[in-house]
Amino acid sequence: MSNKAVETISEATVLFAGDSGDGMQVAGTQFTLATAHAMNDLATLPDFPAEIRAPAGTTYGVSGYQLKFGSTDVRTPGDEVDLLVAMNPAALVVNLERVRIGGTILVNINSFNQKGFKLANIESNPLEDGSLDKYRVISVELTRLTRETLADSDLTRKEIDRSKNMFALGLALWMYSRPIKPAEDWLSTKFEKNEPIKNANLLLLRKGYHFGETTEQFAFRYEVNPADLSPGKYRAIQGITALAMGLVAASQKSGLNIFYGSYPITPASDLLHALSRYKNYGVITMQTEDEIAAIGAAIGASFGGNLGVTGTSGPGLALKTEAANLALIAELPLVIINVMRGGPSTGLPTKTEQSDLLQAMYGRNGDSPLPVIASSTPGDCFETAYEACRIAVKYMTPVILLVDGYLANGAQPWLIPEADSLPDFDVKFAARRKSSENGEDAFLPYLRDEQTQARPWATPGTPGLEHRIGGLEKENISGNVSYEPDNHQLMTDLRAEKVERVKAEHTPLKIFGEDSGDLLIIGWGSTKGSIEAAVAKARNGGLSVGAVHLRFLNPLTDELAEIAARYKKWLVPELNNGQLVKILRDRFLLDMTALNKVQGMPFRASEISEKISEMIG
Amino acid sequence: MPPADKALPKMPPGMKKPAGKRPAEPGSGEPVSLPVIDEGPSKLTRADFTSDQDVRWCPGCGDYVVLATVQRLMPEFDVPKENVVFISGIGCSSRFPYYMKTYGMHSIHGRAPTIATGLKASRPELDVWIVTGDGDSLSIGGNHIIHLMRRNVNLQILMFNNQIYGLTKGQYSPTSEVGKITKSTPFGSIDHPFNPIALVLGAEATFVARTMDRDPKHMREMIIEAHDHPGTGFLEIYQNCNIFNDGAFFEYTEKATKAASTVEIEHGKPLVYDNGNKGLRLDGFRIESIDLTNGKWSVDDCLVYDETNRDLAGIICRVFWSKDLPQPFGVFYREQRETYEETLHNQIESVIKKVGKGTIEELLHAGDTWLVE
Numbered sequence: 001m002s003n004k005a006v007e008t009i010s011e012a013t014v015l016f017a018g019d020s021g022d023g024m025q026v027a028g029t030q031f032t033l034a035t036a037h038a039m040n041d042l043a044t045l046p047d048f049p050a051e052i053r054a055p056a057g058t059t060y061g062v063s064g065y066q067l068k069f070g071s072t073d074v075r076t077p078g079d080e081v082d083l084l085v086a087m088n089p090a091a092l093v094v095n096l097e098r099v100r101i102g103g104t105i106l107v108n109i110n111s112f113n114q115k116g117f118k119l120a121n122i123e124s125n126p127l128e129d130g131s132l133d134k135y136r137v138i139s140v141e142l143t144r145l146t147r148e149t150l151a152d153s154d155l156t157r158k159e160i161d162r163s164k165n166m167f168a169l170g171l172a173l174w175m176y177s178r179p180i181k182p183a184e185d186w187l188s189t190k191f192e193k194n195e196p197i198k199n200a201n202l203l204l205l206r207k208g209y210h211f212g213e214t215t216e217q218f219a220f221r222y223e224v225n226p227a228d229l230s231p232g233k234y235r236a237i238q239g240i241t242a243l244a245m246g247l248v249a250a251s252q253k254s255g256l257n258i259f260y261g262s263y264p265i266t267p268a269s270d271l272l273h274a275l276s277r278y279k280n281y282g283v284i285t286m287q288t289e290d291e292i293a294a295i296g297a298a299i300g301a302s303f304g305g306n307l308g309v310t311g312t313s314g315p316g317l318a319l320k321t322e323a324a325n326l327a328l329i330a331e332l333p334l335v336i337i338n339v340m341r342g343g344p345s346t347g348l349p350t351k352t353e354q355s356d357l358l359q360a361m362y363g364r365n366g367d368s369p370l371p372v373i374a375s376s377t378p379g380d381c382f383e384t385a386y387e388a389c390r391i392a393v394k395y396m397t398p399v400i401l402l403v404d405g406y407l408a409n410g411a412q413p414w415l416i417p418e419a420d421s422l423p424d425f426d427v428k429f430a431a432r433r434k435s436s437e438n439g440e441d442a443f444l445p446y447l448r449d450e451q452t453q454a455r456p457w458a459t460p461g462t463p464g465l466e467h468r469i470g471g472l473e474k475e476n477i478s479g480n481v482s483y484e485p486d487n488h489q490l491m492t493d494l495r496a497e498k499v500e501r502v503k504a505e506h507t508p509l510k511i512f513g514e515d516s517g518d519l520l521i522i523g524w525g526s527t528k529g530s531i532e533a534a535v536a537k538a539r540n541g542g543l544s545v546g547a548v549h550l551r552f553l554n555p556l557t558d559e560l561a562e563i564a565a566r567y568k569k570w571l572v573p574e575l576n577n578g579q580l581v582k583i584l585r586d587r588f589l590l591d592m593t594a595l596n597k598v599q600g601m602p603f604r605a606s607e608i609s610e611k612i613s614e615m616i617g
Numbered sequence: 618m619p620p621a622d623k624a625l626p627k628m629p630p631g632m633k634k635p636a637g638k639r640p641a642e643p644g645s646g647e648p649v650s651l652p653v654i655d656e657g658p659s660k661l662t663r664a665d666f667t668s669d670q671d672v673r674w675c676p677g678c679g680d681y682v683v684l685a686t687v688q689r690l691m692p693e694f695d696v697p698k699e700n701v702v703f704i705s706g707i708g709c710s711s712r713f714p715y716y717m718k719t720y721g722m723h724s725i726h727g728r729a730p731t732i733a734t735g736l737k738a739s740r741p742e743l744d745v746w747i748v749t750g751d752g753d754s755l756s757i758g759g760n761h762i763i764h765l766m767r768r769n770v771n772l773q774i775l776m777f778n779n780q781i782y783g784l785t786k787g788q789y790s791p792t793s794e795v796g797k798i799t800k801s802t803p804f805g806s807i808d809h810p811f812n813p814i815a816l817v818l819g820a821e822a823t824f825v826a827r828t829m830d831r832d833p834k835h836m837r838e839m840i841i842e843a844h845d846h847p848g849t850g851f852l853e854i855y856q857n858c859n860i861f862n863d864g865a866f867f868e869y870t871e872k873a874t875k876a877a878s879t880v881e882i883e884h885g886k887p888l889v890y891d892n893g894n895k896g897l898r899l900d901g902f903r904i905e906s907i908d909l910t911n912g913k914w915s916v917d918d919c920l921v922y923d924e925t926n927r928d929l930a931g932i933i934c935r936v937f938w939s940k941d942l943p944q945p946f947g948v949f950y951r952e953q954r955e956t957y958e959e960t961l962h963n964q965i966e967s968v969i970k971k972v973g974k975g976t977i978e979e980l981l982h983a984g985d986t987w988l989v990e
Binding site for chain 1: 668670697698699700701702704707714715717718719720721722723724725728730731732733734735736737738739740742743760761763764961964965968969971972973974975976977978980981982984985986987988989990
């Protein structure tokens with residue numbers, strides 16, 4: 001149908017930006033879905049303010065959704081933007097520095113007026129003062145075209161103006177030859193019960209698409225060929241969805257019911273939302289009165305033989321600290337998911353950071369080690385959530401799963417795993433017996449498994465296993481309250497040893513790049529993509545660099561010592577002020593270099609590249 | 618309120634029976650067909666509920682009576698022993714679970730309601746008890762207590778009120794009277810105290826009662842009532858701390874003063890006290906004490922208590938720290954309301970009925986998918 005020229009490119013980065021009420025997250029998500037359908041590889045970066053509807057037109061109210069897609073491996077949401085869709089002057093001002101020189105800027109010309117400039121704190125019209133000379137600017141009358149399209153509709157002016165994101169989405173889909181059907185299907189389901197809104201949105205989406213075809217502003221459109229993905233069945237997945245699915249999969253494979261206790265907190269609330277829809281999988285979700293109640297209820301459920309899970313973000317993890325230690329000393333399985341945001345205190349609620357690692361490792365009273373693992377991609381959220389559940393049950397311990405905020409919101413194409421390929425997850429409850437205490441047949445709640453050091457999981461309702469647990473130190477084996485000095489030493493050592501035994505769950509580290517050489521980069525969490533992009537670039541430039549990415553932050557793999565010994569220098573990039581690097585230096589006694597960024601945004605690959613050059617270039 | 622005869626959803630065996638349906642004892646009143654007796658629970662004795670741990674409360678502590686009363690009562694409840702769970706927080710009273718030969722958890726300060734809620738919500742067939750104190754439940758755990766009440770989780774909560782912090786050796790508590798001299802208030806406490814009954818009534822409690830440690834018979838009745846209530850049974854127990862707050866309730870508990878300073882409230886009965894010499898009547902919204910001996914007033918003038926009337930409970934519970942009026946004991950309020958866990962599991966079942974039980978294949982393959990060859 002297209003009569004315009006098509007230019008094939010290997011990758012592109014698009015950023016939708018507008019007011020927090022402009023529907024930019026929706027436009028971005030739908031563009032992502034269409035891109036997934038076009039079988040490109042992709043990575044996304046939603047970036048929005050903490051305010052729900054910040055004053056319109058202001059710079060602090062700007063909400064953005066960036067994605068990079070391509071026919072080759074896409075590891076990051078893109079260092080530089082090829083197309084910026086700016087719904088108003090503020091969105092342009094805030095994001096201009098991200099656009100590559102020569103990139104395209106599509107603006108809603110109707111919002112470029114004196115009022116808009118004043119709100120964006122600019123003196124003159126950037127479209128006229130030459131400040132955009134280095135870019136290709138496309139001015140579209142988005143507001144007017146939207147109103148014109150919907151002139152015959154019964155919608156209010158406010159409703160009409162709010163729909164202009166669909167026009168912009170339609171146009172962007174056309175510009176990159178994306179299919180329009182996924183967005184049409186989504187709108188049809190979403191507004192199933194509101195015919196006028198549904199029809200208006202569908203009409204605008206198509207108008208936007210056709211506008212690209214007809215207007216003379218576009219001489220050609222782009223096309224990105226399908227990526228060379230491994231064969232199989234795919235779906236687009238967000239980190240949060242993957243977490244929820246990982247938990248439910250763990251429930252299905254183990255036969256344990258999930259009990260999820262949570263108190264609303266950005267950006268973890270979406271996990272509560274997702275799990276609350278899985279009722280037909282027997283999932284119990286409970287929105288509690290506070291963070292402490294959320295973990296308390298999960299502990300109660302675990303005591304009862306369910307898989308207790310609680311989710312939160314940094315400040316909430318701080319509140320859960322005491323209860324986490326109860327689960328630790330009572331040796332009950334529990335999964336604590338921390339979707340990390342900028343701190344300290346309330347910090348930057350909607351921005352990403354990795355600054356809760358030390359809190360997860362050490363933020364409890366007493367000597368209180370527990371397994372800490374981290375997800376590295378949206379898809380990896382599935383595997384790590386499953387793994388956290390499995391370890392919690394197998395070793396009878398709380399496990400903290402750290403998820404960078406931007407992974408939780410970010411999306412990627414995900415090769416759907418076969419249910420049979422998931423690791424075995426068998427659960428052994430202590431079996432009923434005739435008498436509970438005082439005698440040869442006495443039940444011993446702290447008699448440990450030789451291999452894992454885990455104590456038995458004896459749940460109320462089982463005859464003969466009546467026993468008491470709690471926060472007071474217990475005598476090993478018998479489980480009676482004990483203040484004996486030697487026993488406390490023994491129990492402290494046993495709790496540490498139990499976490500050490502989790503090393504049996506480690507899989508060999510995969511080295512990306514050179515497996516020995518001048519520089520080893522050690523990363524964790526969401527920085528994987530940026531690190532690998534930088535390593536690939538450095539190797540192309542002839543540098544000898546390798547990278548490993550850690551899923552287990554505690555216990556650390558012994559293998560890392562042996563791998564690190566094969567390199568001359570070590571670099572640890574983190575979205576915090578230097579946390580994993582402290583742990584690694586302490587553990588391996590190596591003079592590791594830190595690369596830190598705490599700006600609420602992920603690393604650009606170029607930032608890591610620069611550091612590589614500085615160290616070994 | 619649902620109709621009284623509304624069939625409750627099917628629950629696993631051992632699930633608490635609704636109030637008022639305790640099996641009649643053989644030989645009492647009208648002939649009844651004897652129920653088939655399950656051999657298990659009926660043979661149990663107090664010893665079956667007494668753990669081998671040494672009880673470590675101070676000699677003379679009011680906690681001993683509560684423990685003994687509960688241990689004696691347990692065999693009488695129609696609940697398999699393995700289904701009984703005691704959960705506590707921190708404080709003297711919270712050592713309680715260690716002395717019960719049942720499942721138990723001595724948890725962290727103030728949080729027992731959260732743990733008990735998670736347990737009961739996920740295992741409705743269990744018979745869950747919370748043991749707590751005035752500091753544990755009304756100070757550090759204040760938030761959880763009120764939310765437990767509004768949710769109406771089917772469990773019972775024994776709140777030992779001794780108006781002092783015992784385990785930390787004698788600081789004033791949220792129920793201590795103004796002016797109380799303690800280690801942390803050498804010039805007298807300036808905090809206005811909580812009225813625990815008013816607090817939980819305000820938090821939408823469905824069962825609210827008060828008893829005292831020195832009246833084991835009344836306590837026994839109240840524990841049975843709290844236990845058999847299908848919902849959160851809140852029982853405040855005035856309990857003497859003979860070390861740090863000795864005699865706090867002697868006015869109500871000792872023979873010489875008890876009759877004149879307390880009134881037993883019972884559903885459908887007039888509020889009469891002081892061995893029938895005095896009564897309580899309503900003057901507008903105010904309670905007043907009337908003399909039944911001088912011919913001016915009679916029992917007919919006394920307020921007939923209605924435990925289903927929340928407003929009345931609100932009025933009578935305000936008799937608190939009063940010199941002129943007797944302290945009420947008994948069931949202040951009782952309401953039948955669907956429990957949290959019933960609603961929870963009904964909702965899950967209705968969703969399953971509607972969309973079918975989920976499988977792992979459906980979970981993984983839901984939504985938009987595409988094939989890469």
